Amino acid sequence: MKLIRVFLVLMLPLAAFAAQPLFAQTSPGAEQKAPPAKTKRAQKQKRQIDRAKQLDGLFAALKAAPNAQIAKQIEKRIEVALAITESDTLNLLMIRAQTTMEAKEFKTALELLDSIIQVNPNYTEAWARRATLHFVRKDIYRSLADLRVVLAQEPRHYQALAGLGIILQDIGEEKRALEAYRRALEINPHLENIPEIVRRLKLKVEGRDI
Numbered sequence: 001m002k003l004i005r006v007f008l009v010l011m012l013p014l015a016a017f018a019a020q021p022l023f024a025q026t027s028p029g030a031e032q033k034a035p036p037a038k039t040k041r042a043q044k045q046k047r048q049i050d051r052a053k054q055l056d057g058l059f060a061a062l063k064a065a066p067n068a069q070i071a072k073q074i075e076k077r078i079e080v081a082l083a084i085t086e087s088d089t090l091n092l093l094m095i096r097a098q099t100t101m102e103a104k105e106f107k108t109a110l111e112l113l114d115s116i117i118q119v120n121p122n123y124t125e126a127w128a129r130r131a132t133l134h135f136v137r138k139d140i141y142r143s144l145a146d147l148r149v150v151l152a153q154e155p156r157h158y159q160a161l162a163g164l165g166i167i168l169q170d171i172g173e174e175k176r177a178l179e180a181y182r183r184a185l186e187i188n189p190h191l192e193n194i195p196e197i198v199r200r201l202k203l204k205v206e207g208r209d210i
Contacts, residue, residue: 047086055081059156062188071190082154083125090116090123097129101136109133124153128160140167158188165194174205 058078065071085091097112113130116123131146144167150160165180181198184191 051081055156059187062190063186065190068190068192071188075188082128082157085120085123087120090120090126094126094129097126101129101133106133106137122153124150124157127153128157131160131163135163135167140171143167156187158184158191161187162191162194165197169197169201174201178202178205 055078058074058081062071062074062078065074083094085094093112093116097109097116100106100109100112110130110133113126113133116126117130120126127146127149131143131150134140134143134146144164147160147164147167150157151164154160161180161184165177165184168174168177168180178198178201181194181201185194185198
């Protein structure tokens, strides 16, 4: 499989994202009065802590997954956890960006992703989407820059690590590419295609074991 195809398989996993329930459901008789600011801050902090704990558990389960089938199920849960924000507006914009990317309306997709990142620079998955878009448009160095932001915000983002490896390999940085691939496999040992790429690249970079 060519590297560009591997990159896109890795970095376009959000098909299931659009099918997820994005909005909290409010019952007809629910109290509509907004909580005090202090309570809202405490609730937000608790949600952030809960999300961090959820991701910690999912990444630990992924690393320990006994087979590829179970790993795939955990991967989907991680992808959804990373993709969905507390903002209904950003969630809708992300779905729209994904749809336009799939329709190859790249200019519109880039405008949407730029807007999302401007509103929330900490939205890791928006940077990952934009890195993919730059890659598709053959803007390799912008893609590389966005992947570095993704990994600064979420060092366990195995798709970004593998994508980083593909770009580094493509520009001739094979030793660094091998390091990125290995880091990705440490987090997700069941990544498709990457073990074979590592095997071939290891022979090229490090030679055969004596």
